[in-house]
Amino acid sequence: MPISASQRRSLAQAPRCQTCSLSSLCLPLALQIEDISQFDAIIRRRAPLKKGEALFHQGERFSSVFAVRSGSLKQVTSEGNGEDQLTNFYLPSELVGLDGIDDECYPGSVVALETTTVCEIPFKHLDALSEQLPELRGQLYRSMSKELRDDRRMMRLLSRKTADQRLATFLTTLSDRFRRRGYSPYSFRLSMARADIGNYLGLAVETVSRILSRLQSQQVVAVSGREVNILDMPRLITLADEETPT
Amino acid sequence: MPISASQRRSLAQAPRCQTCSLSSLCLPLALQIEDISQFDAIIRRRAPLKKGEALFHQGERFSSVFAVRSGSLKQVTSEGNGEDQLTNFYLPSELVGLDGIDDECYPGSVVALETTTVCEIPFKHLDALSEQLPELRGQLYRSMSKELRDDRRMMRLLSRKTADQRLATFLTTLSDRFRRRGYSPYSFRLSMARADIGNYLGLAVETVSRILSRLQSQQVVAVSGREVNILDMPRLITLADEETPT
DNA sequence: CCGCTTTATTGACCCAGCTCAATCCGGCCT
DNA sequence: AGGCCGGATTGAGCTGGGTCAATAAAGCGG
Numbered sequence: 001m002p003i004s005a006s007q008r009r010s011l012a013q014a015p016r017c018q019t020c021s022l023s024s025l026c027l028p029l030a031l032q033i034e035d036i037s038q039f040d041a042i043i044r045r046r047a048p049l050k051k052g053e054a055l056f057h058q059g060e061r062f063s064s065v066f067a068v069r070s071g072s073l074k075q076v077t078s079e080g081n082g083e084d085q086l087t088n089f090y091l092p093s094e095l096v097g098l099d100g101i102d103d104e105c106y107p108g109s110v111v112a113l114e115t116t117t118v119c120e121i122p123f124k125h126l127d128a129l130s131e132q133l134p135e136l137r138g139q140l141y142r143s144m145s146k147e148l149r150d151d152r153r154m155m156r157l158l159s160r161k162t163a164d165q166r167l168a169t170f171l172t173t174l175s176d177r178f179r180r181r182g183y184s185p186y187s188f189r190l191s192m193a194r195a196d197i198g199n200y201l202g203l204a205v206e207t208v209s210r211i212l213s214r215l216q217s218q219q220v221v222a223v224s225g226r227e228v229n230i231l232d233m234p235r236l237i238t239l240a241d242e243e244t245p246t
Numbered sequence: 247m248p249i250s251a252s253q254r255r256s257l258a259q260a261p262r263c264q265t266c267s268l269s270s271l272c273l274p275l276a277l278q279i280e281d282i283s284q285f286d287a288i289i290r291r292r293a294p295l296k297k298g299e300a301l302f303h304q305g306e307r308f309s310s311v312f313a314v315r316s317g318s319l320k321q322v323t324s325e326g327n328g329e330d331q332l333t334n335f336y337l338p339s340e341l342v343g344l345d346g347i348d349d350e351c352y353p354g355s356v357v358a359l360e361t362t363t364v365c366e367i368p369f370k371h372l373d374a375l376s377e378q379l380p381e382l383r384g385q386l387y388r389s390m391s392k393e394l395r396d397d398r399r400m401m402r403l404l405s406r407k408t409a410d411q412r413l414a415t416f417l418t419t420l421s422d423r424f425r426r427r428g429y430s431p432y433s434f435r436l437s438m439a440r441a442d443i444g445n446y447l448g449l450a451v452e453t454v455s456r457i458l459s460r461l462q463s464q465q466v467v468a469v470s471g472r473e474v475n476i477l478d479m480p481r482l483i484t485l486a487d488e489e490t491p492t
Numbered sequence: 493c494c495g496c497t498t499t500a501t502t503g504a505c506c507c508a509g510c511t512c513a514a515t516c517c518g519g520c521c522t
Numbered sequence: 523a524g525g526c527c528g529g530a531t532t533g534a535g536c537t538g539g540g541t542c543a544a545t546a547a548a549g550c551g552g
Contacts, residue, residue, distance in 0.1 A: 077398060081488055085402040099398065101391035107398065127384065131377055138373065144390040145347035151397035152323060152345065152353065156331040158404035159448025163539065194500060202405025204540055209501050225500085225548075241327055409509065440530060450510055455531050471518080471530085 015069070016040050025093035025181065026067050027121070027143065030135040039136065042125040049073075049112035055096065058109045062100035064120045068092045071116025072191045074200075077108035086199040089113075089192060091177055095143050113191040158202050166201040167211045168239035171221065175230060186233070190226040261315070262286050271339035271427065272313050273367070273389065276381040285382065288371040295319075295358035301342065304355045308346035310366045314338045317362025318437045320446075323354035332445040335359075335438065337423050341389050359437040404448050412447040413457045414485035417467065421476060432479070436472040 017028050017040040028039045044064075048071075049055060055066060058078055068090050075088040075096070087108060090096050100106040101123065130137035157166055179185035190197070198205045215221045220236055222229040230236055263274050263286040274282045290310075294317075295301060301312060304324055314336050321334040321342070333354060336342050346352040347369065376383035403412055425431035436443070444451040461467045466482055468475040476482055 077402065079399075079402060079487070083406050085398075085406055087398045087401055099391055099394035102388045102395060103392075107395050127380070127387070131380065131383070134373070134377065137377070137383075141373070141386075141390075142348045144387075144394065145345055146349075148345035148390065148393055148397065149348060149353050151394065151401070152331075152333045153325075155333055155397070155400055155404060156323065156325060158401060159445075160329050160331055193498095199405075205500080206502080206541085207539060210539095213501070241325070439528095451530080452511085452532080453509060456509090459531075 015045065017043065020069070022067075022069065022093040022181075027095065027136065027139055030139050031133065032135075035133050035135070038129060038133070042122060042129060044120040044122070046118050046120050048115055048117045051112055051114050053112050055110040055112065055116075055118060056106050058106060060106050062097065062104045062106055062123070064122045065095055065097040065100075065126065066110075066118040066120055068094050068096065069117040069119055072113045073110050073116055073118075074113055074192060074196055075108045075110045084199065086196055089196075089200065092181060095147075098144050098147060113196075163201075163203050163207050164211055164214075165240055166203060167197075167208065167215065168236050169241070170197065170201055171228065171230065172233075172237055172240045175233070186230045188228055190228060261291065263289070266315070268313075268315065268339040268427075273341065273382065273385055276385050277379065278381075281379050281381070284375060284379070288368060288375060290366040290368070292364050292366050294361055294363045297358055297360050299358050301356040301358065301362075301364060302352050304352060306352050308343065308350045308352055308369070310368045311341055311343040311346075311372065312356075312364040312366055314340050314342065315363040315365055318359045319356050319362055319364075320359055320438060320442055321354045321356045330445065332442055335442075335446065338427060341393075344390050344393060359442075409447075409449050409453050410457055410460075411486060412449060413443075413454065413461065414482050415487070416443065416447060417474065417476065418479075418483055418486045421479070432476045434474055436474060 017023055017026070017036050018033070020026070023029070023036070028036050031039060046066075055073060058076075070092055072092075073090045073096060074086055075090070076084045076086050078084050090110070096110055096118070097106060099108075126136075126140070130140055157169055161169065174188070174190075175185040178188050192200075194208050195205050197203075198208045201208070212221070212223050215236075216223050218235075220230075220232045220239070222231055263269055263272075263282050264279070266272070269275070269282070274285050277285060292312075301319060304322075316338055318338075319336045319342060320332055321336070322330045322332050324330050336356070342356055342364070343352060345354075372382075372386070376386055403415055407415065420434065420436075421431040424434050438446075440454050441451050443449075444454045447454070458467070458469050461482075462469050466476075466478045466485070468477055
């Protein structure tokens with residue numbers, strides 16, 4: 001079964017889901033080989049985004065969701081008046097844009113934190129394909145459901161946790177996401193600025209900086225610029241959800 | 247076209263989507279008459295929940311989502327250690343349980359705030375039906391997407407807004423939800439305790455109480471126990487998202 | 493390699509909202 | 523009716539983390 005167009009694209013170095021190292025984490029996760037190529041066919045590759053470039057802007061018409069292939073992004077919502085709110089960081093294999101389905105506009109801008117490549121998945125096609133492929137549909141429901149769950153965890157963090165717990169949670173969560181992707185959970189590079197971390201966690205930059213310094217002086221982590229080494233993971237995990245003395 | 251079983255149920259006072267006053271807000275929103283009866287067929291009615299009763303408990307196996315028919319509920323997540331976090335209030339026509347799809351467990355308990363009736367929609371059937379009815383599928387995607395968007399608004403509230411702004415936002419949002427459901431946006435009854443409001447908004451009960459008193463003394467609202475009258479809606483809306491005096 | 497700009501760290505001070513504690517109120521049961 | 527109990531209000535202080543300000547260090551373009 002020759003799929004010449006697709007093959008030519010592949011030879012011309014357009015990557016395909018079948019050969020993507022993320023396929024075990026990404027949307028096609030549950031698909032059979034023969035279904036993956038159907039899925040692959042609706043995907044549009046994109047030129048890599050440079051650091052600071054937007055994948056899309058808040059208010060733009062919703063048309064596609066995107067799977068992160070490499071790099072990382074942040075989602076920022078501006079809501080009229082004052083400050084922006086950074087609502088999410090996206091790592092490879094994660095799905096961007098699901099919150100735009102409802103009112104057909106992206107509710108926030110998504111911006112690359114470093115050189116980043118994404119796969120564009122036109123939602124119309126994704127929806128149509130999800131009619132034929134129950135596994136794909138299930139995976140899509142699951143992705144959205146997981147994001148809902150993560151959001152609720154974030155609400156808990158924002159409304160109940162101290163600044164120290166927030167930072168500890170942020171680091172353990174990132175660490176875990178790296179581990180799942182096959183990277184070291186102990187040593188990694190932050191692709192976001194301190195200001196982004198603060199904005200995301202509901203803290204002032206200065207607080208983020210102070211707490212990282214403190215964690216460092218307590219030998220829990222070693223931080224140098226954006227390089228992070230977790231020295232005492234159990235302690236960090238303890239800090240993340242226990243505490244609250246009294 | 248006689249659907250005798252269903253009709254008999256209807257006569258025996260089991261309600262049906264076709265006659266439900268919420269149908270224009272609820273899941274079947276986009277369906278044709280003939281499709282609604284298919285949808286109606288998979289729904290299980292439930293005995294009303296009394297105040298304080300749980301629809302389901304955190305950790306229970308996920309099997310169904312629920313549409314609120316009357317009354318209201320709160321979702322509470324316990325996360326191991328200390329405090330609970332109240333992550334959502336649900337009003338009639340809203341869908342409960344969508345965050346349980348992913349890992350097949352409900353990630354929080356959902357408890358009735360007053361006498362409440364719900365329609366149970368077994369997810370297996372809903373998924374299967376969503377294969378045949380693109381409109382239903384779309385509506386489901388939209389519901390989840392909307393919940394994601396609302397969550398992000400909540401994150402913004404929790405991480406950037408002052409206590410006064412939070413209360414004002416809470417009241418305007420509730421007001422709007424009542425309006426959409428055909429109730430007065432100016433005068434309504436809170437079904438939740440102050441403690442619930444505080445927990446939801448990330449504030450101490452005392453703060454909620456103090457701010458309600460202050461809003462009252464400023465003639466923005468009149469509060470008496472759980473009865474709320476919004477006296478100055480424009481002012482309340484202003485309080486909700488502007489402010490931040492520098 | 494050198495300024496220049498952006499980002500990060502550290503210190504000093506202050507205040508919004510928390511905690512603790514004392515009522516107060518309303519519903520409900522006997 | 524009266525008493526009781528849980529929820530709500532109000533007051534008094536305390537403090538975590540914000541703000542403002544001053545460096546320091548890291549990119550980065552030339």
